Amino acid sequence: MKIYKVLYVALCIVCETETPVQDRISWNLLKKPAVFTRDVQLECTISTEFPCCNEFTRKWSRGRRYDLVVMNGVSLNTAKYKENLNISANTSTLTIYKFSEYDVDIPYECSYGFDSASHILELTEENFEYHPEEMLPYNLTLEGHQVVLNITLMKVYPAPICTAMDGDIDVTDNLIIKNDENGLFLRSNLRFNYTINYVCHTTVEISCRIGQTKFAIVNYSRPCIKEKYDSTVSLVTVRVMIIVCSIVIIFYITVLLRMNYRLHVKRNKYLSTKTDGSNQESKTDDRNNDDTNVTPQSVEMQRMSIVQSHEGMDLEPAVKHNVQHSQPLLQSVAKEGNIDTRVVTNKSRKKKKRLKTIQSV
Template structure:
């Protein structure tokens, strides 16, 4: 329900509560006042007699005006201390998080307490009762004057939107921003290729969806290879697709039995890989970050392309030749049939002419 609709519903409720038990109107002599009402169902042709009530009262309007004026004056003199903040740090997407709202000690804890979301103030929890029990829950700590809103299975739709904590007339609204300091999304890396060939070590690691961008280091024994790492990232909505590649030259034979150690930190998540140079470990998906790090060299790829072209060219020419010969044969046979039909028609016409001349 939108905020305007809610306000109109509240006004209608106040009007009904004040005028639902009105007394019957009477004349100066104490006689009951009656009125004739024409029914719409009878199209105004029939009327019924009903008792008349006293006029409606609108005293609640004055009460509302007084409450607004008093609230405005109090807000100008007194600043509310109500405020909420993110209690779960880091907040990991897919897990539960808590928003902690510190309530005002000058406001009664028994007043109307609610959590809402978005610009339209979509109601989440009202006095401890959540609208969606599987998504939101609230815990009230009366002694500490704290209201804790728990958001289950944090998703993209739950971040970068305003949340409002309200107690009575005191409210506080702030946006739950997805920042590098407070939010994380952990994605397992996938090794694309680790290969040792001659004096080259080729490594590739891909994160399909991660936040924030991982910070990776590489080493083998006492040799730091971090400067050889190449990181390329592409934004995907709130997340990143990250490719980390390493091409290490001049690997000595005495180091072939050593391991390549890769450590990537995505926020507080630490991902470690320890792989041997003498064991090829490649998957079907090879990283496209570094073109020199592919499994085949450019010369090998060019040679394969030439061989395929040489093999396919004669076959293609042969297919075209056979296709053309078939078409010629079909065309010649159809032409002969047409010629024979025309010739027979001509002979038949000549015979008919000779018969007419003889007659």
């Protein structure tokens, strides 16, 4: 057995001068793109020029210090690493469970005997993807005819490339994407503000491509909202009309009440003024009636009646008394009725003479 090992070492020394090490052993990322949070595999290929794969020690190491993780199929952390050996294909595959950001941008080394291959597992857009952890697709917020979306994908890689469609219409111009660094990855904010038309049952779709994988961010089948929107508009219109009509009616009622009040006040003033005037007129009429009733003819008739009722009697005192009493009355009537007192006096004198004549007879 020792002789075989010596011969193998000698053969390796000879081959080393003829065949580079990277041609005898190498490793690469088995499946591209690798996705974070999933299992990632690194495949180490051993040259077929030598017997494989249990003649010498196999090892997988990681990190700047090349910490050992698997040796000859034995894992130092079974929850994180595992080796799969394929003798027919001369390959040793390292499986890294739940690949994370701490497993990238560090060196990995695969070794078999004295041969080894080591290089850094770099984070590149061609090799890795970090998919959104949010529940997709999102629901749109519909406000009348306005479609609104504002979401943030907390951790993605590489930067998403997104499009927005309303049925067959490209409405990507209404989509705004903002990317910020979040450690090794990106934080992406998507804002979508779009005014839809009256067409029914069309689909509003927002899709993003992250690396080589396409995601449906929004897949919203919009129902017929025209009737609902129209009914809402008509209801609002009816309410506005009712409010306007109520205001107009209240305004007219107020105006009518004020006009009625003013007419009532004016009428009361007019009636009170008219009543006062009629009272004054009635008083004046009464005085005039009294004054007009006391005329010289009435006085004469009264005097004649007195004379006739007292025929055969000594009427001189009575006549004198009546004349004396009627004289002031005639003067007052003359003053108010513009009667010439001299005419009345002459008439009274004539009547006195007539009465004397009657008495003498």
